[in-house]
Amino acid sequence: MTDVLAVTDHRRGELRDVSYEIITAGRQLADETGGDLHLAVVSGTVDDFAEKVNREGVDAIHTVDYGEEFNHDVYTQAITQLYDDLAPQYVLAPNSVNGLDYAPAVATELDLPIVTDTIGLETDGDTLIATREMYGGKVETTNELEGPAVATIRSAEWPQAEGTGDASIETFDATIDEDAIGSTVNGFEEVGGGDVDISEADVLVSVGRGIEEEDNLPLIEELADALGATVSSSRPIVDNGWLPKNRQVGQSGKVVTPDVYIAIGISGAVQHVAGMKGSDTIVAINTDPNAPIMDIADYAIVDDLFDVVPALTEEFQ
Ligand SMILES: Cc1cc2nc3c(=O)[nH]c(=O)nc-3n(C[C@H](O)[C@H](O)[C@H](O)COP(=O)(O)OP(=O)(O)OC[C@H]3O[C@@H](n4cnc5c(N)ncnc54)[C@H](O)[C@@H]3O)c2cc1C
Numbered sequence: 096m097t098d099v100l101a102v103t104d105h106r107r108g109e110l111r112d113v114s115y116e117i118i119t120a121g122r123q124l125a126d127e128t129g130g131d132l133h134l135a136v137v138s139g140t141v142d143d144f145a146e147k148v149n150r151e152g153v154d155a156i157h158t159v160d161y162g163e164e165f166n167h168d169v170y171t172q173a174i175t176q177l178y179d180d181l182a183p184q185y186v187l188a189p190n191s192v193n194g195l196d197y198a199p200a201v202a203t204e205l206d207l208p209i210v211t212d213t214i215g216l217e218t219d220g221d222t223l224i225a226t227r228e229m230y231g232g233k234v235e236t237t238n239e240l241e242g243p244a245v246a247t248i249r250s251a252e253w254p255q256a257e258g259t260g261d262a263s264i265e266t267f268d269a270t271i272d273e274d275a276i277g278s279t280v281n282g283f284e285e286v287g288g289g290d291v292d293i294s295e296a297d298v299l300v301s302v303g304r305g306i307e308e309e310d311n312l313p314l315i316e317e318l319a320d321a322l323g324a325t326v327s328s329s330r331p332i333v334d335n336g337w338l339p340k341n342r343q344v345g346q347s348g349k350v351v352t353p354d355v356y357i358a359i360g361i362s363g364a365v366q367h368v369a370g371m372k373g374s375d376t377i378v379a380i381n382t383d384p385n386a387p388i389m390d391i392a393d394y395a396i397v398d399d400l401f402d403v404v405p406a407l408t409e410e411f412q
Contacts, residue, residue, distance in 0.1 A: 097130030098183040113189040118256035122152035151258035157267040164280040170197040173269040190247040202245040209245040232365040298324035305360015321411035345370035363388025
């Protein structure tokens with residue numbers, strides 16, 4: 096047992112970025128174990144998805160053409176059967192809503208240990224060493240699992256695999272027991288805030304408690320408009336009901352990896368940083384030169400946001 100089986104993720108007909116990140120995580124483990132990297136593509140337009148995830152480092156892609164949307168029972172049955180067929184050392188799944196739904200069930204079915212929300216994975220002989228965060232991101236722990244195991248990976252922790260691969264693409268004839276399908280997807284409802292997905296934005300203008308009150312938010316929206324950017328925020332802004340939940344960046348919000356992240360009046364608490372530290376360029380606007388956000392900022396403007404933001408907006412308009 097040396098191979099790795101990594102499961103791709105899609106929603107509403109689109110592959111999610113983590114599908115490319117899991118290739119990087121899986122390839123690294125496969126290199127360490129001296130095995131092959133297999134990808135599973137389950138449900139949806141599997142042939143199209145398989146072409147897209149056929150990137151460098153993938154040895155084989157297995158498609159299960161059953162149903163359009165994610166279904167807990169279909170995924171659990173398909174992945175369990177693929178495991179029985181391929182006998183990999185490790186099964187990797189995204190730590191997404193979908194992954195967290197089926198991965199524990201797969202681990203239970205296969206009687207394997209599982210470690211969730213990993214931010215680092217390596218092997219030492221027959222041991223999987225998984226890094227996770229604890230206490231709201233204040234400490235990192237390593238967890239050692241002996242033998243075959245299931246792990247879910249946090250999005251945006253591994254770079255996306257690139258390049259065109261030459262993996263074999265095969266249909267896997269999973270035997271889906273329809274009597275065992277206990278759930279169906281009847282529709283898809285966005286959490287408030289329309290279709291905005293901040294995790295897909297190239298430029299984020301992010302606002303924190305320094306904005307003081309809801310009436311000041313247009314200042315931030317004007318800057319975002321001038322930059323063609325999307326507005327996101329720290330948690331207090333969402334807790335106050337000034338922006339919808341899908342705009343929150345952080346540990347209990349979304350993980351984002353834009354080209355540019357402009358943190359305005361945000362202190363940089365660990366729970367916030369957990370969601371944006373993968374941004375390419377971080378700009379901080381804060382009156383406090385000692386705010387933790389300054390430790391990770393590429394550019395820092397130590398000044399009052401009520402002076403800086405209108406000046407920037409004017410400059411970019
Ligand atoms: C379990 C748990 C999960 C959490 N999850 C998240 C999460 O997902 N996302 C998240 O963001 N937080 C999260 N938090 C909350 C987190 O701990 C912080 O409380 C929060 O991030 C602080 O938000 P803030 O930086 O906007 O506010 P503050 O910490 O109050 O910082 C405001 C900043 O604005 C600056 N400022 C004030 N006035 C001005 C001005 N006029 N001009 C310029 N700068 C100014 C201040 O110097 C300060 O640095 C979580 C907490 C817990 C316990």
